[in-house]
Amino acid sequence: MSHLGYLLAGWIIVFGVVTIYAWRLIQKGKALSSQVPEHRQRWMSSSQDT
């Protein structure tokens, strides 16, 4: 396969960056949602208005 180094670099960077961002987002969500009561987490109830 030609240009294998370029291919691997491109794919690893894409999946690495997205995975790290997703992981950080989940961790941040965990930390923040433990500080907010359930009734103020909007997605807990679709009937609640903004």
Place this chain on the structure above:
Amino acid sequence: MHSVQKSNLTSSKGTRFMGALLLLGVPTLVIFAFFLSPEDDNMKDAVRLLYVHVPMAIFAYVAVIMTGIGSGFYLWKKSRWWDTVAHASAEIGLIFCGLVLITGSIWGRPTWNTWWEWGDVRLVTTLVLFLMLLGYLALRQVPANPEIRAKRASIVGIITAINIPIINRSVEWWENNTLHQKSSLTDGKLENLTLFTLFLGLILTGVCYLWLMTHRFRVGWLQTEIENEGAMGVLQERIAESAASSTNPIIKEDGEGEVR
């Protein structure tokens, strides 16, 4: 939004379903991209980078358009929901746009024999988009009244979204000033497994965008809740201080007590 079982998570049935889809889909995409799809006559194996580069570019556009829509709706409805959508989408748009620039540069080296070309309108307009998104997110960090901050950000969000048709059309409008080829999807040169793999990449990137967007929206919502709670706490303290000062004597600077 859907309900969740545990309150200390930003996930839900919907996000878990999307996550499972991605866990199955990404290895499938890798198999198609590296082993099943053929090499291109001109680009050779470098075509395999397009299976991530093109979907990332399209969903970077989608993210920025969503920021523009959210910003417009915020200015119209003054709704915190739309402001949170705009902010979440801009952050994801920045990441996707950065990855488009990086993968494009990596693809350009073996294909055009250069990492970057300053005279190329597609590259430069994409870089401008990246910098505008960076500016949008920096503006959101400037301390200000939340409503003023959201209003400022919305104006920048709309201006940023205006850049999208310029980037998209740049290879046609300035065709003599670009190395970049026209749309890989619409020029009709891709077929069979190459086209299928590109569409698989598009679908998975779309699911990834929705997954990130849902989580980022919820994180943004929680941040605002905590910010509002802090502001309410300060307000209540002020009210309590004010109530106390109306009933208690205030010590003047010269040390004498005064009852108001």
